[in-house]
Amino acid sequence: MKKGFIYKRIAEILEHQILGNTLQAGDKLPSLRTICREYGVSQNTALKAYYLLESKMLIETRPQSGYYVRYSNKHLPGKPSVSQPLDVASFTGQEEIVATVYEHLGEESKHPFALAEPSLALLPVAKLNKALVLATRSLHGSGVAYDKMEGNERLRRQIARWSYAMECSLSHEDIITTSGCLNAVSYCLMSVTKKGDTVAMESPVSFGMLQIASALGLKILELPTDPDFGVDINALEKALKKGAVNACLLISNFSNPLGSYMPDEHKKDIVKLIQRYNIPLIENDINGDVYFGTSRPKSCKTFDDSGLVLWCGSVSKTLAPGYRVGWVAAGRFKEAVQRNKLYHTISTTSITQEVIAHFLETGRYENHLKKLRQTLHTNLLKYTAAIMEYFPTGTRISNPKGGFVIWLELPPNIDTRIILKRSLPLGINFAPGNIFTLQSQFHNCLRLNLALPWNESIEGNLRLLGSLFNDYIKKVAPSP
């Protein structure tokens, strides 16, 4: 091999293997050291070959892990559109479809793709069981007695410690535990709004947040949202200026379902905005720990010195959904949130909080997260490749930088609810796009759960789902 082109040659060989499916999406590439040894080149040359492949979007780096194949023999998929919701919410009947999605909650086998719920296979069940026995020993009264109103102190100290990863120096006294993140959001909404108020949210937005806000009699202002950068700040500012918003409820990191990730500068700007208009921001940061980049992204709370940001999180997506352990640092609304918790349920389950405290203290949580992040990132690549292979041409796919879900935008003449009716009898569920809004939009979109162990059955389900869409397009809605 001629020396001047050796890195290109290496890149060509690898590209050939990728395009020929010898190396498949999500596969790990040989380490730089292996490339050096196999081709007898310097580390610098090996690195240049990988840079070249990276610039072609064929591979991507993953911190502390190495290089991975990104897509196989197809072009890059298009990004989903920036959403353009109306100013006024028009309540349509999503309830029935949401019920379909939730129907098999707790029965993993029956909803592979519908809920943003981690498969048990990805969770450290045996280690949690061990920690449960430890918790019965370490916790006063083995968790049989009432917990304190504000929650388990050991857990609250760990969450405070953990908050330093996002450069947010909380103290345990800032934190109140809840029964999961949605429960935290619920108490926050009760604390900062009253019936008839308007809450600004992303669009599309997690149906859980739509439901709780609607149940509390709140109006929802859906804001235009970019699949990469999150909510449109100008649109938010306009609404705030008009006095049309009483509170904001945003998922700053790896939003659900879009996967958008608000850059730090945006977070700063949003905090400045809400401070200027003195409007509380409920920040749902349930996905912040599951980043595919190098470090924990910051939160809006990081930039808040006014106490207007109510920062909510939980381990329901990452560790133990059934434990119902969440929390909130509610800033200046702490007292009100604590009162609402007291009024609605007195205190939270004692024992499961202690288990999570153990997990955080011993570093087991971070160990587990390292694996989980890898798995989800690999799955994102595998799903993307499979969707590009099996779904209709023109399907747009989100490329989240973290989180548990992938968002698809199919050609506009498709209604995903119709396909859901056909896929359900085949044992394939998913969340159709229009349940993520209270307006008439996203009918051609859908959300898939990434938190499943990748295997042939998952790929088979994606293939089957893709064929249902293709059949539908061919027979019912041929493109003009």
Place this chain on the structure above:
Amino acid sequence: MKKGFIYKRIAEILEHQILGNTLQAGDKLPSLRTICREYGVSQNTALKAYYLLESKMLIETRPQSGYYVRYSNKHLPGKPSVSQPLDVASFTGQEEIVATVYEHLGEESKHPFALAEPSLALLPVAKLNKALVLATRSLHGSGVAYDKMEGNERLRRQIARWSYAMECSLSHEDIITTSGCLNAVSYCLMSVTKKGDTVAMESPVSFGMLQIASALGLKILELPTDPDFGVDINALEKALKKGAVNACLLISNFSNPLGSYMPDEHKKDIVKLIQRYNIPLIENDINGDVYFGTSRPKSCKTFDDSGLVLWCGSVSKTLAPGYRVGWVAAGRFKEAVQRNKLYHTISTTSITQEVIAHFLETGRYENHLKKLRQTLHTNLLKYTAAIMEYFPTGTRISNPKGGFVIWLELPPNIDTRIILKRSLPLGINFAPGNIFTLQSQFHNCLRLNLALPWNESIEGNLRLLGSLFNDYIKKVAPSP
């Protein structure tokens, strides 16, 4: 001894021992067999002696256990008054005092009398820990996965089975689990009322129920309530007739704090009433399993064939407060309650429900309850005797037929809040009467927790508390 009077002679000896404090309130009397052997008399004669003592209110019988000393060398205490609340609620600032009461939630040593919370010493902690390990084995995913929306099926089947004890044939499909009983009440209120509605309750009434109703923006109609027989049905009927009530919220068995027990006939009448006016009744039956009589009292739900009764319960007072396991059979409002549960918290903690299911299945719960009922009944007698001994003359005392609390009515010139401020620094807490109403009443009342292991320290605390009241009367508020 002359044969004709032998039973009287035996009764005299025992009365002498009781009045002389040889036998103390709560002590078990010798069994009939022992009396027969000791005095060489027939069982019939022994029985007649005990009947005589019972007719003098000196002893009382306890099913499957025997005879117990009732009061010592004092007269019977007066009963608390029938309450006479106003028609219109006048919100006064009870919040601060409620916060004082809850301040040390989860710290048993710091609130001996304030909360209706069972002492850990009365709970089967070791057995629950064993059941917890079993539950990690029997439950799919060891409780790490989300529970079903409606709750653990095994638990729901056991609650349904259990409901037969009150002649109420529920099926597991009627039942939704919640995070404790107050959480069930909260979902029920959300399901059957809207902001501004009026809820009829007993008066005095558990402050938890006042708080959740107020937090939901509901008005509260407090009804006159008899310390023995519960809510005044005529007053309720009058209010219903006027259309002034949108829902009822009652504690039918061993109400909190008054301890009233609604007779079956009253329950029937109330169910007929709400059916006639088509008004839902939320029935808080958290205390129904802790009866001092022979069998589980019925509930209003027993007599309901309309689906208007929402029957709520939990094991928070009897078995494991920190587990947060409650339930509701919401009749025709089941769907709405389930939706509210979903919206506010998705599902309840999985593992603790499975533990309680084990406890119910194996009969351990009933075994535990048998002991708990004995302890509480004995404590009621011990408390009553001590209060008669140490508290101001004229203190009226409730005589509940079950439950966890005792209600005192002191002379009318006493404000128990003032005494609370003095007793707190001495480590003695209690729940002052006026937090059980939103009106200006019960300022001379207080509630004490019975669910503590009786010992010298408890008696000492009662003595100290009594002396604070006596001092206050002497120095500040001498009777006219």
